Amino acid sequence: MTAINVDDVTKIYGEGHTAVRALRDASLELRDNEFLALLGPSGSGKTTLLSVIGGLLAPTSGRVTIGDTALAGMSKKEQTRFRANRVGFVFQGFNLVPFLTARENMTVMGSISDAPRSEIEARADQLLDELGLTDRKNNLPEQLSGGERQRVAIGRALVTDPDLILVDEPTASLDTELGTQVVRLLATEIKTRGKAGIMVTHDLRMVEYTDRTVRILDGELLDEA
């Protein structure tokens, strides 16, 4: 089944002579269980594409469908529910809540999703273990290393068991060994739990854990065999 359908999406920031065309007629299809690597230089539109797919940003034209749901047809409230229940984001800057511990940063997502609390707590402990963070779970973000923060952000994205995983450079702060471990965890989640995922990366070594690579240049998607 088609997990994500991006159809002819253009995104223009601003207007007039300061307008930036961040996406140009971008089309992309992703099936269930597919893990896609998105490669492209800085400023090429990678974060913009993830934001449009995850319903954080409305496209200027074109449409995005997740499963059989068109994002544009949803009310603001429905979009928020959709994001809370079905999308796991790992942002480029992690965006951890500074006054919550590592574990709380992960479980806080449960309070805005419809998943039962006990399920979220159990998943958080399992993910803390898989991400090698169990003995750091009570630390605040400022008491964590960059790589630990990055792993907390990944755990937070997975804790609600979303259908769609959107990760923006998940290995930027990790060494090769940890980076590989984290990307394999993402790949396993996608394969065994019926998800679809897109990972922005600059690290070609991580591409081998994905099914397919798509490149983006100046807002245009170039498919690759």
Ligand SMILES: Nc1ncnc2c1ncn2[C@@H]1O[C@H](COP(=O)(O)OP(=O)(O)OP(=O)(O)O)[C@@H](O)[C@H]1O
């Ligand atoms: N909110 C915004 N307002 C105006 N222009 C923006 C905005 N966000 C991004 N842009 C511009 O849109 C283009 C694409 O940005 P985007 O963040 O998608 O790039 P990226 O591929 O994720 O880059 P990086 O690898 O550096 O994270 C860039 O030229 C950027 O300056």
Ligand SMILES: [Mg+2]
């Ligand atoms: Mg970016």
